[in-house]
Amino acid sequence: MEKKAPLRRCIGCGESRDKKELIRIVRTPEGSYELDATGRKNGRGAYLCKKESCLETAFRKKGLDRSFRESVPAQAVSALREELQKLGGE
Numbered sequence: 174m175e176k177k178a179p180l181r182r183c184i185g186c187g188e189s190r191d192k193k194e195l196i197r198i199v200r201t202p203e204g205s206y207e208l209d210a211t212g213r214k215n216g217r218g219a220y221l222c223k224k225e226s227c228l229e230t231a232f233r234k235k236g237l238d239r240s241f242r243e244s245v246p247a248q249a250v251s252a253l254r255e256e257l258q259k260l261g262g263e
């Protein structure tokens with residue numbers, strides 16, 4: 174039996190990809206935003222390509238705000254960008 178890879182939609186470019194090609198952003202119950210490499214952290218999550226450009230798009234086009242149903246502060250986005258860079262994304 175073939176197992177279908179679960180697809181998730183990037184909140185930046187809007188493309189659906191294999192979950193493994195994306196990174197999960199999670200808002201913790203404490204209200205901070207983190208990258209969730211394991212996909213198991215608690216909190217509301219959204220998926221993003223491992224690209225700074227998609228993070229920028231998600232921020233500018235309010236994809237982040239829509240996903241988390243609040244205004245995501247620029248400061249939180251900068252922190253996420255730094256985490257993305259550590260992952261060695263494009």
Ligand SMILES: [Zn+2]
Pocket residue numbers: 183184185186187188221222227
């Ligand atoms: Zn994307």
